[in-house]
Amino acid sequence: MPSVVLTGAQWGDEGKGKVTDFLAEKADIVVRFQGGNNAGHTVVVGDEEFKLHLIPSGILYPEKTCIIGNGVVIDPAVLLEELDYLAKRGINTENLRISERAHIIMPYHKKLDELIEESKGAAKIGTTKRGIGPAYMDKAARTGIRFIDMLEREEFAEALERNLQEKNKLLAKVYNVEGFSRDEIMEEYMGYADRLRKYAADTSIIIHDCLQAGRNVLFEGAQGTLLDLDHGTYPYVTSSHPIAGAACIGAGLGPTQINKVIGIIKAYTTRVGEGPFPTELKDETGKHLRDKGFEYGTTTGRPRRCGWFDAVIARYTARTSGLTNLAVTKLDVLTGMETIKICTGYMFRDKVISEFPASLKALAECQPVYEEIQGWQEDITGAKTIADLPEAARNYLRRISELAGTPVSIIGVGTRRSQTIVIDTLF
Numbered sequence: 001m002p003s004v005v006l007t008g009a010q011w012g013d014e015g016k017g018k019v020t021d022f023l024a025e026k027a028d029i030v031v032r033f034q035g036g037n038n039a040g041h042t043v044v045v046g047d048e049e050f051k052l053h054l055i056p057s058g059i060l061y062p063e064k065t066c067i068i069g070n071g072v073v074i075d076p077a078v079l080l081e082e083l084d085y086l087a088k089r090g091i092n093t094e095n096l097r098i099s100e101r102a103h104i105i106m107p108y109h110k111k112l113d114e115l116i117e118e119s120k121g122a123a124k125i126g127t128t129k130r131g132i133g134p135a136y137m138d139k140a141a142r143t144g145i146r147f148i149d150m151l152e153r154e155e156f157a158e159a160l161e162r163n164l165q166e167k168n169k170l171l172a173k174v175y176n177v178e179g180f181s182r183d184e185i186m187e188e189y190m191g192y193a194d195r196l197r198k199y200a201a202d203t204s205i206i207i208h209d210c211l212q213a214g215r216n217v218l219f220e221g222a223q224g225t226l227l228d229l230d231h232g233t234y235p236y237v238t239s240s241h242p243i244a245g246a247a248c249i250g251a252g253l254g255p256t257q258i259n260k261v262i263g264i265i266k267a268y269t270t271r272v273g274e275g276p277f278p279t280e281l282k283d284e285t286g287k288h289l290r291d292k293g294f295e296y297g298t299t300t301g302r303p304r305r306c307g308w309f310d311a312v313i314a315r316y317t318a319r320t321s322g323l324t325n326l327a328v329t330k331l332d333v334l335t336g337m338e339t340i341k342i343c344t345g346y347m348f349r350d351k352v353i354s355e356f357p358a359s360l361k362a363l364a365e366c367q368p369v370y371e372e373i374q375g376w377q378e379d380i381t382g383a384k385t386i387a388d389l390p391e392a393a394r395n396y397l398r399r400i401s402e403l404a405g406t407p408v409s410i411i412g413v414g415t416r417r418s419q420t421i422v423i424d425t426l427f
């Protein structure tokens with residue numbers, strides 16, 4: 001019953017798309033379990049590049065079942081755009097299944113995401129403005145609309161009416177903007193329902209049956225630990241749970257059914273949006289990492305903030321997600337550096353601490369304590385095995401693994417599917 005969860009070990013953008021795509025080859029089902037189209041994956045297959053936001057990267061393999069689980073929030077317009085984009089590129093999407101229990105992003109969620117951000121001024125979160133937060137707010141408030149509700153005209157009309165009564169008042173009275181027309185949304189969303197109906201399923205059953213039959217299931221996390229609503233740098237977080245435990249809730253299975261948890265971790269650190277970032281490099285080295293690593297958001301195009309590898313974060317993810325393995329991505333970006341720094345702890349006031357603090361004020365005061373490691377100059381983009389890597393690169397990986405207390409099982413040395421070194425077979 002091999003089931004593997006992939007989780008982002010930093011602030012998202014660790015290169016999960018590439019690792020998912022790589023492991024999907026051995027999986028029978030690939031499942032998304034949280035987030036929405038705030039995520040963005042770039043996957044390179046041969047000479048072709050695919051950008052995905054909502055549909056699991058496994059869709060690029062024609063025979064795999066791909067599931068959008070109940071924990072995901074779905075913008076149906078974006079989903080249809082993505083389906084059309086894949087169809088145009090010759091990708092078969094017939095094997096997509098969407099949980100009937102997943103919540104739907106509505107036009108007022110996107111509007112509110114913008115307005116709430118604007119109203120925060122300098123304290124803004126830096127959201128992707130895709131309506132993710134407001135959709136999860138409605139889910140928790142028990143006023144959200146689920147995929148199954150969108151498929152039933154009457155249900156949807158009633159839920160929409162109830163929501164607009166409240167949302168239009170909020171938009172007019174608090175934000176001083178015009179509200180939404182019930183008829184326009186009805187027409188738009190009933191069109192989406194017609195096209196998406198065929199994908200609806202009780203996806204927990206599909207996953208359960210697959211595991212019972214001894215087949216492989218891959219759970220593809222979006223974002224990363226430090227964007228987790230509970231364990232991240234709150235309030236500079238997303239509104240779902242990227243940590244591995246969320247796979248159970250967001251896909252509908254129990255913790256006893258997860259076999260392995262792989263933390264995807266970049267060989268350095270990046271972050272988009274606001275909030276403290278202890279190892280951030282605001283100098284030429286940071287700029288070099290951004291340019292060499294193409295560190296610009298897939299979803300918003302925003303430049304990512306870049307910094308050295310932070311082992312405090314790696315340990316934190318290892319604990320909160322129960323990592324069994326690490327996949328270190330973008331190791332090739334570090335090639336050519338004289339020396340490379342690893343943050344092993346934080347200097348907080350006059351003490352060195354080794355655990356990630358809950359207080360953002362404390363985190364903002366933390367100064368990284370670095371250890372310096374010899375860099376390497378050799379091109380590693382053609383390395384096929386660990387033995388092909390220069391000794392300095394192997395030392396760097398060994399040190400990361402030691403500090404995180406987790407073995408490195410996969411190493412990314414370039415953007416292509418083939419530029420991946422596998423140390424352990426995970427399925």
Ligand code: IMP
Pocket residue numbers: 011012013038039040125126127128129130131132133222223227236237238239272273274
């Ligand atoms: P939201 O998820 O759009 O509400 O944004 C909340 C925070 O999460 C912001 O700082 C975003 O930049 C960040 N965020 C959301 N999705 C991603 C992602 O896929 N990668 C990196 N950051 C993300």
